[in-house]
Structures are given as structure tokens and as C-alpha cells.
Amino acid sequence: QSALTQPASVSGSPGQSITVSCTGTSSDIGTFNHVSWFQQYPGKAPKLMIYDVTNRPSGVSNRFSGSKSGDTAFLTISGLQADDEGDYYCSSYTTNTTVIFGGGTKLTVV
Amino acid sequence: QVQLQESGPGLVKPSETLSLTCAVSGDSITRDTCWGWIRQPPGKGLEWIGSLCHSEGSHRDTYKGPSLKSRVTISVDTSKNQFSLQLSSVTAADTALYYCARGRRGTYDSWGQGTLVTVSS
Numbered sequence: 001q002s003a004l005t006q007p008a009s010v011s012g013s014p015g016q017s018i019t020v021s022c023t024g025t026s027s028d029i030g031t032f033n034h035v036s037w038f039q040q041y042p043g044k045a046p047k048l049m050i051y052d053v054t055n056r057p058s059g060v061s062n063r064f065s066g067s068k069s070g071d072t073a074f075l076t077i078s079g080l081q082a083d084d085e086g087d088y089y090c091s092s093y094t095t096n097t098t099v100i101f102g103g104g105t106k107l108t109v110v
Numbered sequence: 111q112v113q114l115q116e117s118g119p120g121l122v123k124p125s126e127t128l129s130l131t132c133a134v135s136g137d138s139i140t141r142d143t144c145w146g147w148i149r150q151p152p153g154k155g156l157e158w159i160g161s162l163c164h165s166e167g168s169h170r171d172t173y174k175g176p177s178l179k180s181r182v183t184i185s186v187d188t189s190k191n192q193f194s195l196q197l198s199s200v201t202a203a204d205t206a207l208y209y210c211a212r213g214r215r216g217t218y219d220s221w222g223q224g225t226l227v228t229v230s231s
Contacts, residue, residue: 001176003155034215038156045209045221046156057219089156093215097173099146104155 004028004090004102011108017078020105022090023071028100030071034093037066037075040104041086049088050075077107085109112137114210114222121228122204128197128227132210139191140164144214147184147195149206150224157206160184162193163214200229 005023012018022029022037029035035053038046048057050066053073063081067074073092077084090102118130132145139145146161160174162184174182183196197204205228211218 032215034217036216036218038218045224046218047221048213048217048219051217051219091156091158091216091218096176098175099158099161099216101148101156101158 001094001096001098001100004092004100006088006090006102006105008103009106009108011110012077012080013110014080014082016080017076018080018107019077020075020088020090020107022073022075022092022102024073024092024100025071027096028071028092028094029068029073031095032093033068035066035068035073036091037064037073038089038091039084039086040089046089080109082109112212112220114212114220116208116210116222116225118208118225118227120226121230122200123231124201124229125199128195128200128204128229130195130208130210130225130227131192132194132222133190133192134212135191137212139186139193140168140188142166143212145186145193146211146213146218148209148211148218150209151203151206158216159195159197159208162186202229205229 037050040046144161144163147159181198186193207224210222212220
């Protein structure tokens with residue numbers, strides 16, 4: 001069971017929009033809508049930003065949105081801000097009743 | 111507001127068993143949800159270790175990631191409102207920051223601060 005595939009890094013300027021992809025298989029993202037996205041700052045625990053593909057927990061900015069097409073999920077951050085800089089991880093439930101994470105994407109706001 | 115706090119030895123010798131506990135406050139460990147363990151080797155990504163889930167009727171199930179399945183035990187102590195992780199036969203590759211978290215099917219909405227475990231003689 002390999003990790004979900006994410007780009008190692010993405011970058012954008014303040015105010016711009018960026019999209020992070022997360023590619024799995026028909027055994028995880030392709031079958032379930034249980035895809036989550038986490039934001040992690042250095043030395044801190046991950047924070048849930050998106051769950052069940054499109055849902056935002058209370059308190060998460062509406063600049064964060066999620067979507068899915070086939071075996072790939074996407075996280076879009078609009079109106080990029082300096083404090084969006086960090087690492088982003090996707091996760092998915094699988095047909096083996098396990099959870100799998102992506103390798104992580106480092107977002108740089110330049 | 112739920113809080114999770116990991117505890118355990120920060121240094122474990124190779125071939126020994128790593129034991130960690132996650133104390134939960136602000137929520138019941140027996141509620142209809144799951145309690146998981148996730149680890150992160152230094153400078154690397156997140157790896158799901160496994161979880162223990164409660165459902166209606168006090169039914170309890172444990173789920174484990176395929177790569178660690180044979181070495182992992184996850185248990186619960188309802189009297190102390192905490193759950194535990196045991197990872198046997200550790201090697202240097204098990205050196206990581208270990209997190210406990212609450213959530214079903216990967217929707218981990220609450221996390222502990224993490225505890226660093228180093229495997230070294």
C-alpha cells in the first residue's frame with residue numbers, strides 16, 4: 001500500500017490561488033469520499049483543513065476548498081497569505097479499512 | 111474541548127518494545143468514534159499506524175496499517191480514559207514523532223502535540 005502521490009512543492013504569490021493534487025487509486029480516493037487535508041507548521045501537530053473531500057471544519061477559512069475527480073483529490077487555496085506557508089498532507093480511507101497519507105507538499109508563499 | 115496528550119519513554123533500545131499512552135480529556139474514550147496513532151520520522155511525512163474504534167453497543171475494533179501490522183498493538187483503558195500503542199522489535203527506522211489523534215476514516219480533528227521516540231542503544 002503505497003502513499004498517496006503529492007507534488008513535493010508548490011509556490012505562489014500573495015493573493016494568488018494554488019492547487020495541490022493528491023493521487024491515489026481505485027482502492028482509496030477512487031472509491032471513498034473520505035479524503036482529508038491537513039496543514040502542518042514546523043514543529044507543530046497537523047491541523048485538519050478539509051474533510052470528506054469538500055467540507056471545512058468550523059474555524060477554517062473559506063479560502064480553503066477541496067474537490068475530487070476520479071482517483072485524484074485537490075486542495076485549492078485562494079487569496080494566498082503568508083501564513084498559509086507550510087506543509088500540506090492529504091489522507092484517504094481505503095478498501096482495507098485503513099487510512100493512507102500522501103507524502104506531503106511544501107507550500108512556499110513568495 | 112478535547113485534548114490529547116502522549117506520554118512514554120523518549121529513548122528505546124533496538125529490538126525492544128516501544129510503549130506510548132495517549133490521555134484524553136474533554137471527551138469519552140468510549141464514544142462512537144476512533145482513536146488513532148500516526149507517526150512522522152524526522153524531516154519526513156506522516157504514516158498511519160492504526161486506530162481503535164468504538165461503535166454503538168460498546169463494540170470495539172482495531173485497525174492497523176499493513177507495514178506495521180505484525181508489530182502493533184493498540185489497546186484502551188476506559189477507567190483512565192486513555193489508549194495505548196505498543197510497537198515491538200523496534201529498529202532505528204522506528205525513530206519518529208508519534209502522534210495520537212481522534213477521528214474516523216482519516217478525519218482527524220484533534221491531535222496531541224506529539225512525542226519524539228528515538229531508537230538507539
